[in-house]
Amino acid sequence: MDLLPDRVAWYVVGPLIGLLVAGMFALANKPLGASGAYVQTIAAIRKRASEPWRAWYFAGLLIGAVIASALQGKLQLRTGYELMLDLWSLPTTVIVLAVGGVVMGYGARMAGGCTSGHGLCGTSARSVASFTATATFMSVAIGVTFALHWLTGGRL
Amino acid sequence: MKLVGLLFGIAFGFLLALGGLNEYEVIHSMLLLEDFQPYLIMGSAVAVAAPTLWLLERRGFTTPFAGPMNPGRSKVERHHIAGSAIFGSGWAVAGTCPAPALAMTGSGAMLGLVVVGGMFAGLMARDYAETRSGVDLTDLDLGMRSAPKVGAG
Numbered sequence: 057m058d059l060l061p062d063r064v065a066w067y068v069v070g071p072l073i074g075l076l077v078a079g080m081f082a083l084a085n086k087p088l089g090a091s092g093a094y095v096q097t098i099a100a101i102r103k104r105a106s107e108p109w110r111a112w113y114f115a116g117l118l119i120g121a122v123i124a125s126a127l128q129g130k131l132q133l134r135t136g137y138e139l140m141l142d143l144w145s146l147p148t149t150v151i152v153l154a155v156g157g158v159v160m161g162y163g164a165r166m167a168g169g170c171t172s173g174h175g176l177c178g179t180s181a182r183s184v185a186s187f188t189a190t191a192t193f194m195s196v197a198i199g200v201t202f203a204l205h206w207l208t209g210g211r212l
Numbered sequence: 213m214k215l216v217g218l219l220f221g222i223a224f225g226f227l228l229a230l231g232g233l234n235e236y237e238v239i240h241s242m243l244l245l246e247d248f249q250p251y252l253i254m255g256s257a258v259a260v261a262a263p264t265l266w267l268l269e270r271r272g273f274t275t276p277f278a279g280p281m282n283p284g285r286s287k288v289e290r291h292h293i294a295g296s297a298i299f300g301s302g303w304a305v306a307g308t309c310p311a312p313a314l315a316m317t318g319s320g321a322m323l324g325l326v327v328v329g330g331m332f333a334g335l336m337a338r339d340y341a342e343t344r345s346g347v348d349l350t351d352l353d354l355g356m357r358s359a360p361k362v363g364a365g
Contacts, residue, residue, distance in 0.1 A: 060230065062232065063230075063231065063232040063238075063249070064230045064231060066231065066249045066250075066252035066253045066256060067252070067256060068230075069227050069230055069231035069253050070231075070252060070253040070254070070255065070256030070257045070259075070260070071256050071257065071259075071260045072223075072227055073224065073227050073253065073257040074256065074257035074258065074259065074260025074261040074264070075260060075261070075264075076220055076223055076224055076227075077257060077258075077261040078260065078261040078264035078265055078268075079220070080220055081261075081265055081268075081275075081281070081283050082264075082265075082268055082273065082275055082281065083216060083275055083276055083277055083278075084213065084216075084275055084276075084277035084278045085275055085277075085278040085279075085281065085282055085283060085284070086278070087283070087284070088220060088224065090309070090310035090311035090314070091310045091331075091335065093221075093310075093311075094310060094331055094332060094335055095335055098332060098335070098336065108213075108214060108217075109213040109214050109216060109217030110217060111217075112214045112215070112217035112218040112221065113217040113218065113220055113221040113224075114221065114314065115218060115221060116217065116218045116219065116220060116221015116222040116223075116224070116225060117221045117222075117224060117225035117228075117311055117314040117315060117318070118221075118225060118314050118315075118317060118318040119218075119221070119222050119225060119318065120221060120222035120223060120224060120225025120226035120227075120228075120229070120315070120318070121225040121226065121228065121229040121234055121314065121315035121316070121317070121318030121319045122225075122318045122319070123222070123225075123226055124225070124226040124227075124228075124229035124230050124315075124319070125229050125234075125318070125319035125320065128229070128230075130319060130320075131319060131320055132320050133320050133322060134320055134321055134322070135321065135322060135323045136235075136236055136316050136319075136320075136321020136322065136323050136324055137236050137307075137321070137323045139236065139237055139240070140236070140307075149323065150323070150326050152305060153305075153306055153323055153326040153327050153330065154326050154327075154329065154330045154333075155302075155305065155330065156302045156303075156304075156305035156306030156307075156327060156330065157302065157306055157313070157326065157327040157328065157329060157330015157331045157333070157334060158302070158330040158331075158333050158334040158337065159298055159299075159301055159302030159305065159330075159334060160299055160302030160303055160306060160309065160310065160327075160330070160331055160334060161302070161310075161330060161331040161332065161333060161334020161335040161336075161337070161338070162298055162299075162302075162334035162335070162337055162338045163295045163296065163297070163298030163299030163300070163301070163302055163334070164295070164299045164310060164331075164334075164335065165295070165334070165335045165338035165339065166291050166294060166295030166298060166299075166338050167291065167292050167293075167294075167295025167296040167298075167299055168286070168291070168292065168295065170299060170309055170310045170311075171254075171303070171309040171310070171311070172224075172309075172310070172311050174296070175254060176254065176257055176258060176261070177261075177283075178285075178286075179258050179262070180257075180258050180261035180262045180265055180283075181262075181265055181283035181284070181285060182262065182266075182285065183283075183284070183285040183286055184285070184286070184287060184288055185285075185286035185287060185288045185289070185292045186286075188288045188292055188293060188296075189292045189293070189295070189296040190296075192292075192293050192296035192297055192300065193296040193297070193299050193300035193303060194300065195300070196296070196297045196299075196300030196301055196304070197243050197300040197301070197303045197304040198243050198245065198304075199300075199304075200300065200301050200304035200305065201240065201243035201244055201304040202244065204304065204305070205244060212240070
C-alpha cells in the first residue's frame, strides 16, 4: 500500500504531536515521556510497575509505527543503518549502536527524561529543568555528531 | 488508563513514522544541521502544547484521571545537566532517541532492537548506581521517580 507519503510536512506532524502532549497532561497530569515507558516496561515484566499504562504506551509506539509504515508502503525488514554499514562491518555497527543505546539509557535515567519527556513535555509545561536539559542534550548531540562526521572523514 | 496509554502510544508512534523521525538518516542529518524538519516538528509541537497547557491551568481545568490540572515542574539540578550531556552523546552515536528507536524497530529496522536493548541496559545500570549510592536523583516524575528501583533486585 502507498496511501501515505514518505514524509508528511512538519506543520501537520508537529502540531498533532503537540495535541498528544497537551492531551496526556489534560487527562492525567502526566508527561508523555518515552524513557519513563522503558522504565515501566521493565518494572511491568517484574510485576512491580507503579504506572502500568506506560508499558502499554511502549507497546503502542511500536504498533503505531507498524501501521504508519504499512500505509506508507515501507514496512519491510531492513537494518535501518545502511549509512553506518557502508562504513563499518555488521559486528562493529552492532557494538557502536549498543554502546549508543546504553549511554542514552544511562543519561536519560540520570537526567529524569529524554527528548520527549524533557524536550517536548517539560518545555511545554515551562519546567526550568526541562529547558536546561533540552538545551544541554541538543548542543551535546550536535557537537558529538559533528565530531563523528569529522572523525569518519565526512562519511557519517 | 491502560487503553489511553496504548492509544497515545499508537498515535505517537504513527506520527513519528509519518514525520520520518524513525529513520537514522533523518536524525543524523538533523544533528548535522542539514535537515531542519525535525526541529520544526519539535518546535511546532511545543508551540501547540505550551499555550494549551497554560490556558487549561489558568482556567482551573480538572483532569478526568488525576484531579486539578498540575503539570509537574522542577528546578535545575546538576544531574539534569550531567545526565542530559550523557544522553546527548548517546543520541548522536545511535542517531535515534528513545521513542524514535521504537518507531524505527516497528517499521522493520532490525538494528533498532540493538539500540532498544542498550537503552534497557543503560536505564538499569543507572538504577543500580543510584541504589548503591543510596540517593534518588530523579526528582522530575516522568514515569521514573515513582518507579521501583528496577536494577536493585
